[in-house]
Amino acid sequence: MSLWTLYFLLLKATLSSFSGLASLPILREDFVVRRPVLTDRQLNTALVIGRTTPGPKGLYVVSLGYYVAGYPGAAIAWAAVVTPALLVVAMLGVAARFTGDPRVKRMLRAVVIASAGISLSATLPLGIDALTTPLAWVLAGASLVILLRTEVDTLWVMAGAALVSLAASALHLKAG
Amino acid sequence: MTAPPLAPLANVFLRIGNLTFGGGGPTIAAFQRELVDRRHWLSPEQFALSYALSRITPGTNLFAFCTCTGALLRGFAGALVALLAASVPSCILVAVLTAGFDTASRWGAVNVAIDGAVAASVGILLASCWSIIAPYVTRANGVRTALLAGVSFGLSMISTPLLVLGLAAVVGWFWRERE
Secondary structure, three states: OOHHHHHHHHHHHHHOOOOOOOOHHHHHHHHHHHOOOOOHHHHHHHHHHHHHOOOOHHHHHHHHHHHHHHHHHHHHHHHHHHHHHHHHHHHHHHHHHHOOOHHHHHHHHHHHHHHHHHHHHHHHHHHHHHOOOHHHHHHHHHHHHHHHHOOOOHHHHHHHHHHHHHHHHHOOOOOO | OOOOOHHHHHHHHHHHHHHOOOOHHHHHHHHHHHHHHHOOOOOHHHHHHHHHHHHOOOOOHHHHHHHHHHHHHHHHHHHHHHHHHHHHHHHHHHHHHHHOHHHHOOOHHHHHHHHHHHHHHHHHHHHHHHHHHHHHOOOOOHHHHHHHHHHHHHHHHHOOHHHHHHHHHHHHHHOOOOO
């Protein structure tokens, strides 16, 4: 498969999705079923890597690109993942013209509130997957309280949770 | 609000975009804390605009958010710097990790640390949900805000996020302010 074909297939999948893993069915159809350049096992491994690395879960696409064409494939996948983001600059230009309109303001506000509800529903599968031990519940609860009550940097909260998890593991307690 | 120079802007997007575990939600929550609450580079209204636009942009919401925020802060140069800083290192990490996945997955300590960070990201997401809607929970509009968030939560379990956002936009169009 040429790098151009790889780019356009990945771009097609990312353009047709609006959240991290929504492109998965399209990618599976293109890379596993129609053109068997990947296996389901590689697809699953890519998902695990996207899930366990920092940043958006959608980065599993970069892992897919690596499996198809090595480091050049990963670079092409990065390009396919970031290309749609540039659309927002044009959208911002249009939106900025109308942000003074009270109706547009109320629409944006409603979209933001709805997004919070959607994020909450996205928290459920993450919670079901991550909160499998009492220690994990404690870490999640403590993180929530610290963030709501203090000015501590989120990165320190995550680093602290990772350290507590390591310390607990040394004491034979598990966070996940 | 003063526009930050490109170097500190790159530093913030590099640090938060590449060091926050748990996906786009916790990362955007970390950006909100840093850009709105700590550095005051963005007003809550600018954050809301950036957040709303990123949700309706195709592709990865987080990268759209970074691009939009960078554009709000420093124009097109800011958009490019924010997008590159937030995406390149984590993509390199993903590629390297893919190349050595079988070896890395055998390091138990790495998995244990990630488990802890991912558990924390659940708390971070919940805190983020609250901090997003908190400005709209007023005496006049609190019930409607809670209702809209609750219905969106329920609908998103059975429908696509884009449809839910579209319905919310229609609701917003007809939303009448109460003083």
